[in-house]
Amino acid sequence: MRAIRIHTYGDASVIREEDVPRPVPSRGDVLIKVAATSFNPSDVGLRRGLLRSVFPLDLPYTLGGEVAGTIVELGDRVDTVAVGDRVIGRLDTGGAAAEYVTAAADTVVAAPTAVPLPHAAALPIAGVTAWQAVFEHAGITTGQRVLVNGAGGGVGGFAVQLAKHAGAHVIATASPRSSEAVRQLGADQIVDYTALPLAAALDGPVDVILNFVVVGAQHAATLMSLVRPGGVVVSGTVALRATAGSPVTAVRFVARNDTSHLAALVKLVDAEAVRVDIAASRPLADLASVHRDAESGRIRGKTILVP
Numbered sequence: 001m002r003a004i005r006i007h008t009y010g011d012a013s014v015i016r017e018e019d020v021p022r023p024v025p026s027r028g029d030v031l032i033k034v035a036a037t038s039f040n041p042s043d044v045g046l047r048r049g050l051l052r053s054v055f056p057l058d059l060p061y062t063l064g065g066e067v068a069g070t071i072v073e074l075g076d077r078v079d080t081v082a083v084g085d086r087v088i089g090r091l092d093t094g095g096a097a098a099e100y101v102t103a104a105a106d107t108v109v110a111a112p113t114a115v116p117l118p119h120a121a122a123l124p125i126a127g128v129t130a131w132q133a134v135f136e137h138a139g140i141t142t143g144q145r146v147l148v149n150g151a152g153g154g155v156g157g158f159a160v161q162l163a164k165h166a167g168a169h170v171i172a173t174a175s176p177r178s179s180e181a182v183r184q185l186g187a188d189q190i191v192d193y194t195a196l197p198l199a200a201a202l203d204g205p206v207d208v209i210l211n212f213v214v215v216g217a218q219h220a221a222t223l224m225s226l227v228r229p230g231g232v233v234v235s236g237t238v239a240l241r242a243t244a245g246s247p248v249t250a251v252r253f254v255a256r257n258d259t260s261h262l263a264a265l266v267k268l269v270d271a272e273a274v275r276v277d278i279a280a281s282r283p284l285a286d287l288a289s290v291h292r293d294a295e296s297g298r299i300r301g302k303t304i305l306v307p
């Protein structure tokens with residue numbers, strides 16, 4: 001089968017399309033025919049070796065940290081899913097940038113039926129990260145004013161929708177290329193972060209900030225100043241520190257692979273309460289150029305890759 005692998009850490013030229021044996025599902029695993037995987041910024045960090053101290057790769061490594069596809073074979077002792085099931089899941093050891101991938105049966109959930117199967121590959125990482133930011137870390141409730149910083153990205157787009165679903169008034173940062181898409185996702189107010197100082201655009205403090213941008217110290221301080229006393233700042237990127245004596249709760253988190261959150265998200269997609277907004281669908285063989293595009297800031301929203 002075709003697979004997109006790296007044999008060494010490095011720039012995007014280390015990404016190669018190769019012929020490799022089809023994986024065989026071990027006990028407890030399923031074999032999935034990949035309908036799509038999706039690109040995440042962390043794929044660039046993995047490929048460059050930036051995460052090797054916390055997450056060393058077993059090289060050669062097949063890229064692809066999440067999958068949507070159809071189960072075609074079961075390993076021993078699998079009775080929770082069946083051949084023919086359409087599933088999605090996050091794969092913590094990669095492998096989805098290929099025609100087939102194996103996954104532990106208990107890490108996949110039924111794919112939503114309201115969207116095309118390849119689109120559902122956008123949910124396991126970005127969707128679950130947004131879910132945990134909104135519901136676990138920020139505990140967003142009806143009537144709160146919530147600022148989503150980085151709403152033009154994959155995670156931010158889901159966060160806007162989930163915060164709206166929780167009943168919040170959502171203010172979203174987006175540059176002109178993303179503002180229409182973010183408006184369609186339900187944001188009440190959009191601030192063009194390339195044109196306006198955030199503080200000037202806001203009509204008073206917010207209760208919650210959800211941050212999905214790698215911000216520098218100065219921008220971080222600006223964000224912290226926009227939250228009301230007693231408010232919450234949740235960051236999926238850098239830590240945003242509350243200043244000494246400031247009554248703001250600051251949380252930095254790394255999303256867990258939690259199938260209950262993924263299944264809950266699927267329910268919302270099927271209820272048409274959450275849209276899976278795909279900015280681009282590209283052939284899997286283009287993965288190296290998707291990495292290059294990401295490194296030069298040309299990727300927005302979710303890009304899926306189809307074998």
Ligand SMILES: NC(=O)c1ccc[n+]([C@@H]2O[C@H](COP(=O)([O-])OP(=O)(O)OC[C@H]3O[C@@H](n4cnc5c(N)ncnc54)[C@H](OP(=O)(O)O)[C@@H]3O)[C@@H](O)[C@H]2O)c1
Binds near residue numbers: 129
């Ligand atoms: N904590 C975790 O477990 C976890 C999980 C997943 C992702 N992440 C991290 O979260 C971040 C977002 O991930 P993603 O998948 O959403 O990335 P993405 O889709 O690549 O997001 C890129 C978006 O960020 C926006 N952006 C860039 N600079 C900005 C700024 N100064 N202000 C506001 N928006 C800005 C851009 O929006 P415009 O199009 O509007 O310019 C762009 O579309 C990444 O750093 C990723 O590594 C963390």
